[in-house]
Amino acid sequence: MAIPSSKEVFIQGITSAGKTFRPSDWAERLAGVMSSFRPGGVQPGSHLSYSPWCIPKVINGIKCVVVNEKLRDYEPMAWDFVMHFARDNELQVAEACLLPDMPVEKKR
Incomplete structure (x- = not known):
């Protein structure tokens, strides 16, 4: 299997204090x-x-x-916006790479 070359940043809906971030649709709003x-x-x-x-x-x-991370190359101000959103709301951020789901084998 090839190693994915793109990297992602995961902004998690958990604050640095360990509380769930609100409102509950924050992720959809930010992505929108x-x-x-x-x-x-x-x-x-x-x-x-x-x-x-x-x-x-x-x-x-x-x-x-x-x-x-391609967003940073395309539009640095948009990248800064999401990173500042995470920082300002004290959200946990992790760098990682999202791997595709493995295909499910069919049982015979």
């Missing part, structure tokens, strides 16, 4: 604000989907926003 920052720029209807560089996910029961 970032929807126009995408490969190829803004397209008609792009506001209707999340950018592939900023995706809300639930990982191990914790709401997160996965921010791809």
Whole structure:
């Protein structure tokens, strides 16, 4: 299996004090604000989907926003916005790489 070359930053919905961040839809709101920052720029209807560089996910029961480092190259101010959001709200941030789901084998 090839090692993924892209890196992501995981903004987790847990504060530095260990509390769940509120409001409960914070991840979707943040990713929605970032929807126009995408490969190829803004397209008609792009506001209707999340950018592939900023995706809300639930990982191990914790709401997160996965921010791809390509966003930093494309628009440094957008990158700064999400990083400052995490810092200002004292959210936990981890650098990692999201691996694709393994295909499920069918039982015979």
